[in-house]
Amino acid sequence: MNIFELLTKIPRQIIFLVIAFAIAIPLIVPIGIPVNVMPKSRKLFQTIDSLGPDSKPVLISCDFDPQSMPELYPMLLAILRHCYARNTKVILMTLWAPGTGMVEMAFNELSKEFKKTYGHDYVFLGFKVGAAAVALGMGENIKAVFPTDYYGTPIDSLLMMTNIKNYKDISQVITLSAGDPGWRTWLLYAQSRYGVKLGVGVTAVSAADVYPYIDTDQVTGLLAGMKGASEYEVMVQKSGYSNKKRIATQGMDAQSLGHLMIMLFIVLGNIGYFLTRRRK
């Protein structure tokens, strides 16, 4: 076996090991590659930034589970920090059962940073099965879909929810979506039917699918994967809203180096393939 054939047959375990080092080293010794904020992320930030204590609440649907945490959880933290700092009221819910754990984790993490009162500044509606029926039902009457919050408290007894009936009383819906049900559900039933302003945060896998809906203004802004999360973190920090640890931004050096390694392997594999074929 010559060197060119060897390039086409690198054992996958070696590739995994190289990628693991390429990810681990920049995490231990950060390089500090700057994060460029894209217009689609800035659009979502500006929408939230225009809201304040007197605005209608923001509804955040955490439609993800622990598997998508590295991409979507930093988005949740950054958006919550932004809303809390602007004193904008927040309603949280999820169309994914494991999403409840993600929301509670975020509450615990931010409780030391912001002194917010449950029921006055934020509410957690919890999880409900039947995504289509949930998204449609909330357009008519949120309290009929969620008669109680996640903790079993009747919605009517929560101060923040007294004047909220349906999407007309919500300033912005944001879905942090790892698949289906998720952004497609909200776009199909809440945006198309009720015309809600919809911001989307998705895993990078789904990002390309959301683009067509940005140009048509069906989506007000998009955060795409860990990069989108880091962009939001940077904007929140630069605006002086929070100075806490930025999980996604910390991972961006590793992301860049990981991509470089993958590109290198693709190029090496192709060089090996074409040169082996030429020799034959």
Next chain:
Amino acid sequence: MNISFDPWVWLSALLTIFIFSFLYRDNIFYRFAEHLFVGVSLGYLIALTWHNSMYPNLIIPLFKQGKIIYVIPLAFGLCYFARFIPKISYLIRFPIAFVIGWGSGVTIPAYFQRDILKQTQGTLLVSNTFSRWDSGLWAIVILVGVITTLIYFFFSRERKGIIKHASNIGIIFIMLGFGASFGYTVMARISLLIGRMQFLLGDWLGIIK
């Protein structure tokens, strides 16, 4: 280095390593973690569905508030279990028919609105599109991309002459779309690895802050 003494962090770290061990080859540790995950997820879903959906949306209105109308969804739901009794298994058709009928009625107009009307509107060139030279240029690129891609999927005529050239351009747009999707997919997978590395090197071993 500041290793965690939290037993839950240790359990998480071990399960992560069990799953990663599949990268070498299939083994009993990987299978243990996989089965544990499936079992825990299902149990969690059942408990949450009961507490968040069944109890507040069915049990309370029907049995505590006496709203008799809720017997109808309860009966429809129970029909799903008729599947296990051969003599009355036909009853399952009622809830399935309801779900398909309701689903189609609700979804088809919404799809039409979301994907056909709005997207066609977005593709049209209007005077506002050319208010800036770059937005005008991109609008033309999108228009050419949509038309040539649609021609590529037009199978009622033989591919020759202008249709052949247009569909070849369509292939370029389709490949660019695939490339963008694949690039984003790689980014997503690397992100997941970064997330686990942050946990192992940060929360568990305390090497990174």
